[in-house]
Amino acid sequence: MENGKLSNRFDKDAITWDDLPRRVNLAKTVVNNIIPHLNGNEKVLEFGCGTGLVGINIAPFVKELIGIDTSAKMVEKFNEKAKQLNLNAKAYQKDIFEINETFDTVISSMTLHHIKDLNALNDKLKSITDKVFLADLVKEDGTFHTRGNDDVEHFGFDTDELKEYFKGWNMDYKIIHTIKKHKDFPVFLIKLYK
């Protein structure tokens, strides 16, 4: 689906995004698994930052956290929270493909499956950073998004697909979480480094 429509869907979701405990819990696990890899002095980009469930909680552990998201409402929520907490974090309404600035580390959670061209994403990531953390669903049967798959480009990923998409990196792969819905949906975290 083209980005305008995608951002509208997430615009609607932004208001109640943080109300789902399963989202908050997943984000906590992602944060806890990334923090040990940070040195406190990094400039970090989070793409698909949403309301900041991950980025806002990473910000205290880095020099600067920049969030980007194609949804204006998600960005608004992120910035409200960052301001309230007086954090070194700011979000902008941007697509990852618009980013040309370089970062020490790039992170993202549950956004990969919404991005169609992952070869292009890999080229973009290689051009802007040396270290990436990506969390997303393990290959699923298409039933994860119970409201439909209109904006879903991939039904999760198996390790062979990830190796194929993210060529040119060293990759560490770990299952970090299970989302419990009508069935279990495991979530992986990959670390890509040069």
Ligand SMILES: C[S@@+](CC[C@H](N)C(=O)[O-])C[C@H]1O[C@@H](n2cnc3c(N)ncnc32)[C@H](O)[C@@H]1O
């Ligand atoms: C499932 S949400 C995850 C939000 C957040 N990371 C979290 O875990 O709560 C995916 C987010 O990615 C954003 N998104 C989708 N494609 C994007 C792109 N190409 N560039 C930046 N953001 C994108 C959507 O607007 C949405 O807010």
